[in-house]
Amino acid sequence: MENKRKYVIPGDVITTGPFRPEQNVILDGNKIISTAIGISEIYDDSIKVIPLTGKYIPKIDDLVIGKVVSHTSLSWELDINSCYVGFLPAQDVFGRDFSAHADELSSKLKAGDLVAARIANFDRTRDPLVTIADRDLGKIDSGHLVSISTSKVPRLIGKRGTMIQMIEMATNAAITIGQNGWIVVSCETPEGLLKAKKAIKMVDEMAHVANLTDQVKEMLESKGES
Amino acid sequence: MGGREATLVLLDENGIRCDGRKVDEPRRIMIKAGGLKNADGSAYIEFGDNKILVGVFGPRDVHPKHMSNTDTGILRVRYHMEPFSVTERKNPAPSRREIEISKVIKEALEPAVMLEKFPRTAVDVFIEVLQADGGTRCAALSAASVALADAGIPMRDMVAACAAGKAADTIILDVNNEEDQAGQADMPIGYMPSLEKITLLQLDGVLTPEEYKKCVETGIKGCKIVYELQRKALTDKYFGNGEK
Numbered sequence: 471m472e473n474k475r476k477y478v479i480p481g482d483v484i485t486t487g488p489f490r491p492e493q494n495v496i497l498d499g500n501k502i503i504s505t506a507i508g509i510s511e512i513y514d515d516s517i518k519v520i521p522l523t524g525k526y527i528p529k530i531d532d533l534v535i536g537k538v539v540s541h542t543s544l545s546w547e548l549d550i551n552s553c554y555v556g557f558l559p560a561q562d563v564f565g566r567d568f569s570a571h572a573d574e575l576s577s578k579l580k581a582g583d584l585v586a587a588r589i590a591n592f593d594r595t596r597d598p599l600v601t602i603a604d605r606d607l608g609k610i611d612s613g614h615l616v617s618i619s620t621s622k623v624p625r626l627i628g629k630r631g632t633m634i635q636m637i638e639m640a641t642n643a644a645i646t647i648g649q650n651g652w653i654v655v656s657c658e659t660p661e662g663l664l665k666a667k668k669a670i671k672m673v674d675e676m677a678h679v680a681n682l683t684d685q686v687k688e689m690l691e692s693k694g695e696s
Numbered sequence: 697m698g699g700r701e702a703t704l705v706l707l708d709e710n711g712i713r714c715d716g717r718k719v720d721e722p723r724r725i726m727i728k729a730g731g732l733k734n735a736d737g738s739a740y741i742e743f744g745d746n747k748i749l750v751g752v753f754g755p756r757d758v759h760p761k762h763m764s765n766t767d768t769g770i771l772r773v774r775y776h777m778e779p780f781s782v783t784e785r786k787n788p789a790p791s792r793r794e795i796e797i798s799k800v801i802k803e804a805l806e807p808a809v810m811l812e813k814f815p816r817t818a819v820d821v822f823i824e825v826l827q828a829d830g831g832t833r834c835a836a837l838s839a840a841s842v843a844l845a846d847a848g849i850p851m852r853d854m855v856a857a858c859a860a861g862k863a864a865d866t867i868i869l870d871v872n873n874e875e876d877q878a879g880q881a882d883m884p885i886g887y888m889p890s891l892e893k894i895t896l897l898q899l900d901g902v903l904t905p906e907e908y909k910k911c912v913e914t915g916i917k918g919c920k921i922v923y924e925l926q927r928k929a930l931t932d933k934y935f936g937n938g939e940k
Contacts, residue, residue, distance in 0.1 A: 477931065477934070477935045479845060479854065479927055479930045479931070480808075480845050480850070480851035480852070480853060480854055481851065481852065481853030481854045481888065481889065481890040481891070482890065483890060494850065496810075496852060498852075498891065503852065503853070503890060503891075505810060505850040505851055505852060506845075506848060506850055506851075507845055507846075507848070507930055507934050521848060522848075522934050523737070523846060523847065523848035523934070524847070524848025524849070524850075525736070525754075525755060525848065527813075527814075553754065553755040553756050553757065553814060553817045554816075554817075594815045595766065595815070621848070678934070678935065
């Protein structure tokens with residue numbers, strides 16, 4: 471079926487008929503109404519709106535970048551750029567034999583440290599539980615933190631990761647994207663770092679532009695020659 | 697806009713009102729989405745001589761904690777008039793009237809905002825009236841709704857608001873300050889245009905049942921005009937430099 475895209479604001483009737491409402495849409499009778507400012511997309515029998523604004527809402531299995539805010543004797547609290555704080559239990563870092571008496575939490579993670587974490591569990595009743603017990607997760611030792619709007623994260627990744635791969639290839643930088651809009655860029659050369667940061671900012675500012683990939687590519691290449 | 701003239705003609709024989717408008721003509725309206733960098737969402741509205749700025753924060757942590765609700769988010773609205781918003785200095789402390797309007801606007805926005813998606817959080821709406829000229833609650837409500845959409849808070853529909861009323865025995869759209877003071881009735885209406893539902897309806901004055909019906913219809917017409925401008929403000933900000 472034709473992939474119809476439309477600009478919508480809250481309250482706009484996207485279409486009527488037997489469609490499955492997905493993200494940011496509600497069903498009112500047989501009308502499908504948008505609840506956000508964004509771009510509506512119709513895929514087969516489902517409808518969703520890609521929002522252009524809004525805060526990060528945790529989702530299970532999302533990779534996020536968190537900043538340690540404080541800790542109790544049993545857990546850390548992470549700022550994950552959301553309306554909820556991430557909750558990182560000590561067992562996750564120290565292992566099963568963690569003892570609140572023997573182990574000091576600040577020896578592993580201090581306030582201000584950045585971590586790459588995954589949302590392990592989240593529901594309406596509790597703050598999101600995050601974990602760093604996985605490959606590629608854990609404390610981030612080096613890199614620059616760049617913050618972009620949460621709604622632009624999918625654009626930065628691109629279709630099947632094309633956009634981010636392109637930036638990584640062109641600048642030789644390692645980029646970790648948190649779904650919460652926080653991104654860590656690390657690169658051995660300062661030029662590559664600056665260029666990668668510029669490319670990310672460019673995506674953030676021009677996310678709605680159609681041929682963005684080409685424009686970013688042009689920017690990356692032009693700087694490379696000079 | 698100074699004081700009231702002694703012999704104010706609210707409606708002349710040609711059907712022209714005291715500020716030169718027709719019976720069913722609203723004042724000049726301008727809405728701008730965004731503009732405040734530090735707020736999550738913001739809007740500015742000029743509704744005739746009313747000038748109102750709205751900032752929205754949230755969803756965010758609730759402080760004090762005991763106000764939070766584990767089932768749903770809460771909406772907090774502060775309507776405030778600047779000391780210089782009226783001809784004689786207004787005490788900046790919240791007055792009885794401001795507290796009431798805060799409550800009324802909050803209740804008019806609640807049906808539209810999907811707070812149940814964010815339990816234990818609060819959405820704060822701050823409304824600052826920079827210049828007042830009658831009908832601030834409608835203008836403030838319209839702007840607040842744009843600011844909420846700008847902040848990306850999920851909403852079932854926009855809320856557009858406009859007043860209707862009665863002056864010189866005629867039902868008129870968008871009552872201004874003079875008509876409010878000297879007129880016979882003032883009816884602010886908040887309306888969700890796509891869902892076709894009314895979220896705010898107040899009435900100050902006396903109307904017959906027929907007049908009441910006509911007044912509501914006129915007010916809703918005004919809301920639809922406001923809605924088109926709200927839409928324009930949001931599309932200009934978000935889809936301004938790119939076509940479909």
